[in-house]
Amino acid sequence: xxxxxxxxxxxxxxxxxxxxxxxxxxxxxxxxxxxxxxxxxxxxxxxxxxxxxxxxxxxxxxxxxxxxxxxxxxxxxxxxxxxxxxxxxxxxxxxxxxxxxxxxxxxxxxxxxxxxxxxxxxxxxxxxxxxxxxxxxxxxxxxxxxxxxxxxxxxxxxxxxxxxxxxxxxxxxxxxxxxxxxxxxxxxxxxxxxxxxxxxxxxxxxxxxxxxxxxxxxxxxxxxxxxxxxxxxxxxxxxxxxxxxxxxxxxxxxxxxxxxxxxxxxx
Numbered sequence: 001x002x003x004x005x006x007x008x009x010x011x012x013x014x015x016x017x018x019x020x021x022x023x024x025x026x027x028x029x030x031x032x033x034x035x036x037x038x039x040x041x042x043x044x045x046x047x048x049x050x051x052x053x054x055x056x057x058x059x060x061x062x063x064x065x066x067x068x069x070x071x072x073x074x075x076x077x078x079x080x081x082x083x084x085x086x087x088x089x090x091x092x093x094x095x096x097x098x099x100x101x102x103x104x105x106x107x108x109x110x111x112x113x114x115x116x117x118x119x120x121x122x123x124x125x126x127x128x129x130x131x132x133x134x135x136x137x138x139x140x141x142x143x144x145x146x147x148x149x150x151x152x153x154x155x156x157x158x159x160x161x162x163x164x165x166x167x168x169x170x171x172x173x174x175x176x177x178x179x180x181x182x183x184x185x186x187x188x189x190x191x192x193x194x195x196x197x198x199x200x201x202x203x204x205x206x207x208x209x210x211x212x213x214x215x216x217x218x219x220x221x222x223x224x225x226x227x228x229x230x231x232x233x234x235x236x237x238x239x240x241x242x243x244x245x246x247x248x249x250x251x252x253x254x255x256x257x258x259x260x261x262x263x264x265x266x267x
Contacts, residue, residue: 004031004032005031005221006028006031006032006033006088006217007031007032007033008032008033008034009033009034009087009088010033010034010036010079010083010085010086010087010088011024011028011033011034011035011036011086011087011088011089011090012036012038012075012076012079012086012088012089012090012123012127013025013028013035013036013037013038013090013092014038014039014064014066014090014091014092014093014119014123015038015039015066015092015093015094015142016035016037016038016039016045016048016092017037017039017040017041017044017045017048018039018041018044018192019190019192019209020092020142020187020190020192020209020212020213020216021039021090021092021093022048022209023209023210023212023213023214024090024092024213024216024217025037025048025052025059026048026051026052026055026213027210027213027214027217028217029052029055029057029058029059030055030057032057033057033088034057034058034059034060034083035049035052035057035058035059035060036059036060036062036075036078036079036082036083036086037049037059037060037061037062038062038063038064038066038075038093039063039064039093040063040064040065041063042061042063045061045062045063046061048061049061060078060079060082060083062074062075062078062079066093066115066119066122066123067114067115067118067119067122068122069122069126072119072122072123072126073126075123075126076123076126076127076130080130085130085134086127086130086131086137087136087137087138088137088138088139088140088220089123089124089127089137089138089139089140090140090142090216091119091120091123091124091139091140091141091142092140092142093115093119093120094115094116094142094144095111095112095115095116096157097111097112097116097156097157098153098154098155098156098157099153099155099156100152100153100155101155104155104156108156109155109156109159111156112156112157112159112160113159113160113163115160116157116160116161116164117160117161117163117164117167120141120164120167120168121167124139124167124171127139128180131179131180132178132179132180134179135178135179135180136179136180137179137180137181138180138181138182138183138220138223139168139171139180139181139182139183140182140183140185140216140220141164141165141167141168141182141183141184141185142185142187142216143161143164143165143168143184143185143186144157144161144186144187145186145187145188145228145233145236145237146158146161146162147161147162147164147165147186148165148186148228148236148237148240149236149237149239149240149247149251150162151251151256151257152251152257153257154257164184165184165186168182168184169184172184172225181223182225183219183220183223183224183225183226183227184225184226184227185216185219185226185227185229186226186227186228186229186233186237187207187212187215187229187233188207188229188230188232188233189206189207189258190206190207190208190209190212191206191207191208191209192209207229207230211229211230212229215227215229215230216229236250236251236256
């Protein structure tokens with residue numbers, strides 16, 4: 001029997017209570033990884049941990065607000081206390097915040113930076129000394145295709161995701177030959193509660209959180225520097241590289257920013 005890639009490895013997942021984080025936890029548990037679940041929703045974490053245990057897996061729920069450095073340090077310390085090591089950090093927590101720039105409030109931008117950028121920084125700074133000491137580990141940042149091509153009305157989200165992409169790019173280079181790997185994930189639209197209210201064109205159709213999680217783990221197994229998914233999102237990426245104005249045109253034609261719908265229309 002072939003040994004599963006993540007068997008007996010310790011993985012910390014932020015934003016684990018729903019969406020991509022939850023699916024990552026379930027898939028990793030299937031491979032025999034030991035999962036540390038971090039999010040603010042304590043009851044959701046406990047429910048997921050119990051589900052993993054019923055499947056024969058190992059899970060440690062640690063309620064954490066990843067925008068608070070002290071709580072992040074406690075999360076990492078609790079993991080080391082329980083398992084003595086950390087092999088993977090899936091830095092996944094995020095919040096989709098939108099605003100037209102002409103209407104943008106500084107507080108909204110700061111809120112987005114706190115969860116979509118600084119939380120990833122806090123987790124990295126907390127886990128990195130341990131991984132460097134072991135000369136082993138893998139940090140996985142879940143960014144967004146918005147960090148490759150910004151979309152109208154997404155300035156708060158885009159700004160933070162671009163910052164995360166730059167931070168991860170530099171980190172990967174600085175850690176060359178240290179034994180610590182870094183991967184950046186750039187998903188397109190993913191069907192999670194975060195964008196339930198958004199109707200999108202078929203050309204950028206939402207993929208399931210499970211599909212996204214599977215794509216992430218496949219990329220991690222191959223130690224990819226960047227994981228872009230689903231495959232059709234490469235088109236917009238290459239258009240942006242070749243001609244930003246041409247990419248702008250594609251965004252307008254296909255209304256890639258999506259259309260917000262009311263709760264009544266969603267029902």
